[in-house]
Amino acid sequence: MNKEAKQIDYTKKGFTKPKEHFIYRIKFTKGEEVKFIGHLDVMRLFQRAIKRAKLPVAFSQGFNPHQLLSFASPLTLGATSQGEYGDFEMAEKIEPKIIMTKLNETLPKGIQVLDSVLITKKTQSAMAAIEGAKYMVYADKQLTESLLKENLEKYIGQKEILIMKKTKNSEKLTDIKQDIFAIENKSRQGETKIYLYLAAGSKRNLKPEPVIESLYAFLGLAFYKYAIKYHRIELLRKTQEGDMVGLSEGIGVHDLSEIEKEI
Amino acid sequence: MQNRIPDEILLQVEKPARYTGNEINMVRKDPKNVDIRFGFCFPDVYEIGMSHLGLQILYYFLNRREDTYCERVFAPWIDLEEKMRENNIPLFSIETQQDVKQFDFLGFTLQYEMSYTNVLNMLDLAGIPLFAKDRTEKDPIVVCGGSCAYNPEPLAEFVDFFYLGEGEVLYDEILDLYKQNKNERGTKADFLEKLLKFDSIYVPKYYDVAYKENGEIASFTPNHPHAKRMLQKAVVKDMDSVYYPQKQLVPLIDVVHDRVTLELFRGCIRGCRFCQAGFVYRPVREKRAETLLEQAKKLVAASGHEEISLISLSTSDFTCFPQLANGLLEEFTKQEVSISLPSLRIDAFSLDLMEKIQEVRKSSLTFAPEAGSQRLRDVINKNLTEEDILKGCELAFLGGWTRVKLYFMIGLPTETEEDLKAIAELCERIVEKYYELPKEKRPKPVQVTASSSCFVPKPFTPFQWDAQNTFDEFLQKAKTVKKHITKKQLKYNYHDAKLSSLEGVIARGDRKIAAVLYRAWQLGCKFDGWSDLFDYDKWMQAFEDTGINTAFYANRERSYDEILPWDHISVGVSKQFLMQERQKALQEQVTPNCREQCSYCGAKCFGGGVCYE
């Protein structure tokens, strides 16, 4: 039941398989109310929501069939998000909007489907497609708006930004500068907020926490891990033209009638 | 809803979602719009409490009343408790995340004796005086129910009243009475007095206990003209018409049992003499297969669960079992909902069924012979012969199972070394059975695991008068079994005798045990059912500090004329019947089950169930 749905490589799978499945990419939120549940919990929660909503989900073959769902990059416990993604395989072609409305009727507070797209173009799975992620970070009281304003330029202007990257059995000094696509001061009304745009995915992956930790170190502030809040704004993929767009953009249709237009 | 615990703390404790609620089908009400706030307290962690069927039923039962808001309260795990105490955060409810001290009722469910220190600890965390006599009008009324409430005495000093029996019967009347009393500006004391009209409500303060010099009870007498001499448990007569929720709380995190639960029947026809549940839940009352199918459909639709579990004390005894099983198969196989069958006897029918409806993992099959020899199985009235077991194993082996688990008890009354040796012999015979099969039917080596737990004599069983073995005797017996287990295909595990010894004291305890519980709690005992937290030495110190002798409660045989601490309570089954059963046990005579032949145990007085079939 709790097994992680295996990753699907859509370029291989495509729509030509004898048993036709329809893959929908779902974008959803993970709000305050559910920020302490883990990645597997989110998956189970969707499996049950799909059952309650009676959606025509596709099941894996074999002894112990499970719903064919896969999810993009897990979010750290305690973080919120408005840019979570999952790929859901359906056994029938239904209106993408129906999936969204039916799920929203039954999902727990804090989880809301924002977008639902029937994938019609060759694309990678949500997990494999990720190349970037945007975050808003809510700093603690030590980091005042003015302190940030004065020093952000200096921080990002360093020749290299070194952090200790921990792997299973070693620690390595790593330069993360090239993985920070953008860092901006978004503070307002006394609340210190930092916008981060970072490399993400299987090739290069930078989590927001080490960035903030290194910023605090740069500013000579003590870093209290649990005092800082993270909110994911978006997960992005790279188009063939090289543009960065949200994971559900440009891969399919919002409306079944668009399919005919495409042909 | 703002979490009661700040994020910074939640991020530092294990499984923070234990404390944040928001589950599917959680009841949301505005506390301002209700008259009664009821905290359903489960004295253990969230994952265990959420798996408890009684909670799921009573939660919706109480919340179906517009004037009542029932919220859940669990014992915070030690990591959070430490932070709560550090930061002066009192015990709070899941739903509104508010302090429970302001509630009207705190209702604890008592499922095992080893959760009693958690009851005390939760009261303390809530900022409520532990002893009932110290509480004021401002404090909630503390009520306890559940199977351990049938011997309420160890907790009597901490509790305002005990509810004896099944919750659906009286709670409406009790809450109406409470509301009426409140409207008439009656006090809490007035309310407790008014409760005396119920046969199934025990208000300890209206009874006095006197003791003999030797520690036995000299007298147990009501001190209020309306307090009943004899109380009787409340029983649902008709299981088809009784309230059953149409939804279930669906947790957002992993819990112990996370599935649709169908309650097939209450009670058990068998009458195994060591089993408290087998007596206190009498008589057997079944639901009809149609009722259950209807409930299953609704619950699956409302929860999205992928598993249905059929719950009862002995599923194979359900008279409409084939009809139910077929109905469930028909309805749910296409929906990819699996069905699990705990408490099933292994025979040809059930194996066939398991092949059909369970995820066939062929992991291991479980038998509970409880005793190794036929003689001792007759003593305990466990109607399972060696032939049944061997036949069941053979069928299982032919069906592809190669692992068998067997559960035994050591320390049963009349047990001898021969009986212990018989445990090993029975296991060996199962291994031999496997090797009698033709070679092509034996894909893998067979593995038989025997586990033994330590027998704890419980109130309302025929062994309620018996002496429990001492800790050393248990250890010796486990060693004896181990000595005889030699084959390499056999494995033997035995349970910690310390916990069972302590359970033996509390289970048959009287009001004097309160001092020990209180002292143990002061010394830091909590979550005693968790082997990593259970601290036997602290408990022993608590006994020493309070001058309570464990042997008096656990290792002493009582005479039939001794007043037992729970003698003022009737579960229907008469004391006379229990005595008779004990005599039969000593004579190694078995008693037929309720469907073979009624033995006139006394439970017929409830006017329903198997006694009238």
Ligand code: SF4
């Ligand atoms: S009265 Fe007879 S049928 Fe009823 S529970 Fe007792 S033994 Fe069973």
